Amino acid sequence: MKRYVGILSVLAFALVLMNYSFASADAAKGEAIFKDTKVGNCKTCHDTGDKKKVGPGLKGVTDRQPKEWIEKWLADPQGTWAANDEHAQDLKKRMNKVDKPNTAMKLPTKLAADQIADLIDFLGTLK
Numbered sequence: 009m010k011r012y013v014g015i016l017s018v019l020a021f022a023l024v025l026m027n028y029s030f031a032s033a034d035a036a037k038g039e040a041i042f043k044d045t046k047v048g049n050c051k052t053c054h055d056t057g058d059k060k061k062v063g064p065g066l067k068g069v070t071d072r073q074p075k076e077w078i079e080k081w082l083a084d085p086q087g088t089w090a091a092n093d094e095h096a097q098d099l100k101k102r103m104n105k106v107d108k109p110n111t112a113m114k115l116p117t118k119l120a121a122d123q124i125a126d127l128i129d130f131l132g133t134l135k
């Protein structure tokens with residue numbers, strides 16, 4: 009019995025470690041996409057602190073916008089802008105673009121769901 013408990017706790021510990029390394033790997037992948045001018049190109053338009061560039065500084069963005077909304081936004085910025093829900097309205101107000109029909113956020117490629125998840129993990133580290 010004692011032996012099983014030992015094995016089980018080693019297994020549990022390994023699971024915790026695996027989980028931890030997956031989580032940080034995602035944020036690292038997200039950071040690479042953020043900087044890659046051919047994929048996300050986010051860094052060209054966004055500061056990771058609070059300085060405004062073309063778009064707002066992204067420090068704390070996962071606190072001011074829900075993750076599900078950021079997911080939609082990254083999958084389809086123009087469609088999300090046009091859908092004009094409360095979170096898009098909040099962004100428009102902050103950018104002084106309440107009446108603008110188009111967003112200035114243009115991505116070099118359409119992002120896949122896993123790339124978006126990695127990016128959101130990375131955005132969550134910008135505190």
Ligand code: HEC
Nearest residue numbers: 048049050053062063064069073099103111112113114127
């Ligand atoms: C060509 C410039 C450009 C690129 C490239 C770009 N963005 Fe943006 N982003 C903007 C602009 C501009 C806005 C604000 C909407 C507007 O003014 O049209 C914005 C808004 C956002 C917002 C909402 C911020 C808030 O405060 O609500 C997030 C999140 C975001 N961008 C993330 C990203 C990520 C992640 C990438 C890379 C995959 C990216 N952006 C690439 C220009 C860009």
